[in-house]
Amino acid sequence: MESHDIIKNPVSTEKAIRLMEAENKLLFDVDIKATKTEVKKAVEEMFKVKVRKVNTYISRKGKKRAYVKLADENPAMDIATELGMI
Secondary structure, eight states, rough: OOOOHHEEEEEOOOOHHHHHHHHEEEEEEEETTTTTTHHHHHHHHHOOOOOOEHHHHHHTTEEEEEEEEOOTOHHHHHHHHHOOOO
């Protein structure tokens, strides 16, 4: 799977912005079949950052979201700004 197939789009809800500021995490809608390892690799390739941890969650509506914890040297706010989320 290509990285642009895995990551569909960033999520910029109030909760997602809070996670960026407080925990250096980004939130993405991802492909339902994507594994945590694939999500980690895709984020690292797309944004040239180091990913520390990935948690996934499937909503009741059947959408899969990935909470991506970045390494301390890669501020989530920088990537959010680059994506035009802020």
